[in-house]
Amino acid sequence: MKMGTALIYDEEMTKYKLLWVDPVCKIEVPERLIVSYEALVKSGLADRCVSIPVREATDAEILLAHSEEYLEAVKKTPFMHLEELMTFTQKYGDVYFHPNIYHCAKLAVGATLQLVDNVMTGKVRNGMALVRPPGHHSQSSAANGFCVFNNVAIAAQYAKKHHKAKRVLIVDWDVHHGQGVQYCFEDDPSVLYFSWHRYEHQSFWPNLRESDFDSVGSGKGAGFNVNVPWNKVGMGNSDYLAVFFHVLLPVAYEFSPDLVFICAGFDSAIGDPEGHMSATPDIFAHLTHLLMNLADGKVCAVLEGGYNLTSLAQSVCQTVQTLLGDPAPRPAQLGGACESALESIHSARAIHKKYWSCLQHAAAPFPEEPSSKNRRLAQQGGSQGPEGDAGGDAQKEEPEKVEEKEEEEIVWPEPLRRVAPSLRSALLLPDAVECPDGCARFSPAHGPGPLERARLRKSYLKESEDEASVTLLYNLTALLGQMEKNEIRNGLALVPDVSMAATLLTSASLSKRVLLVWMGEGPVPAQIIEDEKTLVVHIDSMEPHEAQSKYYIPITLKKGCGDTAGVVQAVLGLLLPLGYQYEPGLVLLARPPGCQVKGGLWQQLTCLLQGLALGHTLVLLQENETAPVGITASGLLGNAALSLGPLVAPGPEDVGSFEGLRLRLQTDWPLLQTTAPEKR
Numbered sequence: 274m275k276m277g278t279a280l281i282y283d284e285e286m287t288k289y290k291l292l293w294v295d296p297v298c299k300i301e302v303p304e305r306l307i308v309s310y311e312a313l314v315k316s317g318l319a320d321r322c323v324s325i326p327v328r329e330a331t332d333a334e335i336l337l338a339h340s341e342e343y344l345e346a347v348k349k350t351p352f353m354h355l356e357e358l359m360t361f362t363q364k365y366g367d368v369y370f371h372p373n374i375y376h377c378a379k380l381a382v383g384a385t386l387q388l389v390d391n392v393m394t395g396k397v398r399n400g401m402a403l404v405r406p407p408g409h410h411s412q413s414s415a416a417n418g419f420c421v422f423n424n425v426a427i428a429a430q431y432a433k434k435h436h437k438a439k440r441v442l443i444v445d446w447d448v449h450h451g452q453g454v455q456y457c458f459e460d461d462p463s464v465l466y467f468s469w470h471r472y473e474h475q476s477f478w479p480n481l482r483e484s485d486f487d488s489v490g491s492g493k494g495a496g497f498n499v500n501v502p503w504n505k506v507g508m509g510n511s512d513y514l515a516v517f518f519h520v521l522l523p524v525a526y527e528f529s530p531d532l533v534f535i536c537a538g539f540d541s542a543i544g545d546p547e548g549h550m551s552a553t554p555d556i557f558a559h560l561t562h563l564l565m566n567l568a569d570g571k572v573c574a575v576l577e578g579g580y581n582l583t584s585l586a587q588s589v590c591q592t593v594q595t596l597l598g599d600p601a602p603r604p605a606q607l608g609g610a611c612e613s614a615l616e617s618i619h620s621a622r623a624i625h626k627k628y629w630s631c632l633q634h635a636a637a638p639f640p641e642e643p644s645s646k647n648r649r650l651a652q653q654g655g656s657q658g659p660e661g662d663a664g665g666d667a668q669k670e671e672p673e674k675v676e677e678k679e680e681e682e683i684v685w686p687e688p689l690r691r692v693a694p695s696l697r698s699a700l701l702l703p704d705a706v707e708c709p710d711g712c713a714r715f716s717p718a719h720g721p722g723p724l725e726r727a728r729l730r731k732s733y734l735k736e737s738e739d740e741a742s743v744t745l746l747y748n749l750t751a752l753l754g755q756m757e758k759n760e761i762r763n764g765l766a767l768v769p770d771v772s773m774a775a776t777l778l779t780s781a782s783l784s785k786r787v788l789l790v791w792m793g794e795g796p797v798p799a800q801i802i803e804d805e806k807t808l809v810v811h812i813d814s815m816e817p818h819e820a821q822s823k824y825y826i827p828i829t830l831k832k833g834c835g836d837t838a839g840v841v842q843a844v845l846g847l848l849l850p851l852g853y854q855y856e857p858g859l860v861l862l863a864r865p866p867g868c869q870v871k872g873g874l875w876q877q878l879t880c881l882l883q884g885l886a887l888g889h890t891l892v893l894l895q896e897n898e899t900a901p902v903g904i905t906a907s908g909l910l911g912n913a914a915l916s917l918g919p920l921v922a923p924g925p926e927d928v929g930s931f932e933g934l935r936l937r938l939q940t941d942w943p944l945l946q947t948t949a950p951e952k953r
């Protein structure tokens with residue numbers, strides 16, 4: 274499986290800047306690229322990437338998303354003097370021109386296309402293009418929002434045309450709505466555009482009615498445009514993850530793209546003068562990780578915005594370090610999404626439930642959605658209308674002005690170093706089973722002493738004389754010990770008895786919290802369920818029985834774990850939110866005998882769970898079922914899981930039971946929430 278992360282950057286793109294006074298544009302400075310690249314160099318990340326040179330985009334490539342007259346007009350700007358540049362700029366909104374910006378804009382597009390070429394031909398697995406000017410606001414015949422050519426829109430068209438990409442996902446986590454991208458693919462079902470953005474009921478730039486959640490695309494493209502507007506500032510890590518778990522990822526997995534772009538704007542990070550959000554730079558490591566198992570790992574991150582030079586540089590490093598496969602950081606204390614975010618999530622799921630089967634049954638019955646009319650009245654009354662003053666004849670209550678007071682210094686902790694253990698994956702296999710290449714067969718420094726043997730035999734083997742089993746159990750605890758000391762990142766063990774092994778590991782673990790994921794036939798040993806430090810998430814066709822506690826969560830699938838669509842939605846909408854909120858120090862993934870989970874899905878699960886517990890995932894397989902060893906090892910080694918292909922609808926009765934479970938659990942586990950409290 275292809276590894277390697279491309280980094281595409283050229284300092285030529287720093288060689289343009291604002292030449293006159295413009296308070297809106299003054300934040301888009303060359304230093305944005307300089308500090309980002311320098312941070313990558315200083316942290317050693319740049320050296321670990323495959324450096325790919327930029328190139329200029331050709332006219333034909335630019336014309337994939339822009340009109341000839343616009344391109345011809347921009348071509349004249351290098352020869353303009355200051356007044357002409359200022360006049361030319363007046364034709365567009367919130368953007369500026371410079372004699373060298375056309376050259377840099379061609380390099381920004383060219384850099385993005387270089388990234389696409391290298392990813393689509395398999396020279397690298399994924400990569401990042403550090404570019405300016407950004408792209409996602411520019412339109413067929415207009416520059417806008419610091420953007421001249423729409424880098425990602427052009428690249429998506431290019432990937433379809435030159436690399437036969439069939440389905441392209443664009444995830445726009447910039448804090449502004451990339452309306453240019455939305456317009457470009459409005460009626461195109463082969464490009465799924467997802468964007469969250471600061472909106473505040475249309476009172477935030479670019480103040481577009483079509484940035485709201487009810488813009489779903491048109492014609493054949495209906496359903497392939499997903500907007501999640503933030504109607505308040507201050508959105509944080511829990512809000513971002515909740516949108517991924519409950520809106521983006523279920524739809525993305527159902528869409529099953531063969532290429533993923535990230536419009537990687539970091540003005541959605543804390544400290545940004547545009548975003549005023551609270552999410553910390555490490556969240557981008559998790560957002561990136563959660564996208565890396567789509568499209569066989571083919572992910573192209575392209576810089577958009579980001580104007581706080583500190584959080585920008587930190588967020589770029591978090592993103593690239595994850596693309597390189599380093600362990601994810603421990604997410605900051607996660608709670609549930611805030612009420613405003615829940616309303617946006619609720620609205621987005623509701624409007625899309627007729628387009629996406631994963632949302633078809635899931636979205637709870639919706640009370641009367643505010644119609645666009647009374648939404649508009651609300652916004653005119655509650656906050657400034659698009660023309661910047663309280664519009665209409667709504668009651669003249671003072672609109673809540675977002676005071677643009679002088680930036681008080683916002684501080685946040687620097688992301689913790691993410692240290693990858695020297696050994697990534699250790700396997701405990703019977704000698705007869707060959708060790709997949711890239712992995713190391715685990716053998717502890719020394720064997721168990723007589724006392725240790727006696728204890729293990731007494732506690733787990735009912736005094737049996739079977740020395741091999743004693744040795745195996747001892748080796749398991751030794752492997753666990755090395756993982757918890759971060760000497761090994763993850764592991765796999767073939768064991769004669771998955772229940773016994775899981776019982777041993779949960780009791781031997783030094784972690785304050787252990788997540789045990791049990792995929793198939795139970796019962797899960799009572800000793801584990803009673804162990805209050807272990808959260809058990811059990812997915813199977815078991816009858817939905819009330820025997821759950823806060824820490825034993827049975828997820829029922831009528832057709833059992835063989836139902837890929839059902840398992841995917843259970844994993845994305847229930848298991849991952851539970852896991853992220855629980856914040857375990859160790860993740861055990863148990864595959865009991867007769868487990869029906871299909872290979873590709875098992876690999877997805879093995880990969881996705883590595884976003885937890887600093888990647889300390891220990892997989893337990895039944896000794897005589899060696900088939901999953903290879904794909905499990907591949908996932909543990911950091912290879913992207915293969916794409917599952919477009920998903921069918923999960924069974925209605927299953928999703929009904931998921932919703933019932935969600936409603937029952939969300940008080941204890943608020944990250945499961947998908948609707949605002951009073952709307953339940």
Ligand SMILES: CC(O)(O)NCCCCN
Nearest residue numbers: 367407418449478577578
């Ligand atoms: C790339 C971008 O989305 O960060 N541009 C933001 C432009 C804001 C204009 N008021």
Ligand SMILES: [Zn+2]
Nearest residue numbers: 447448449578
């Ligand atoms: Zn932005």
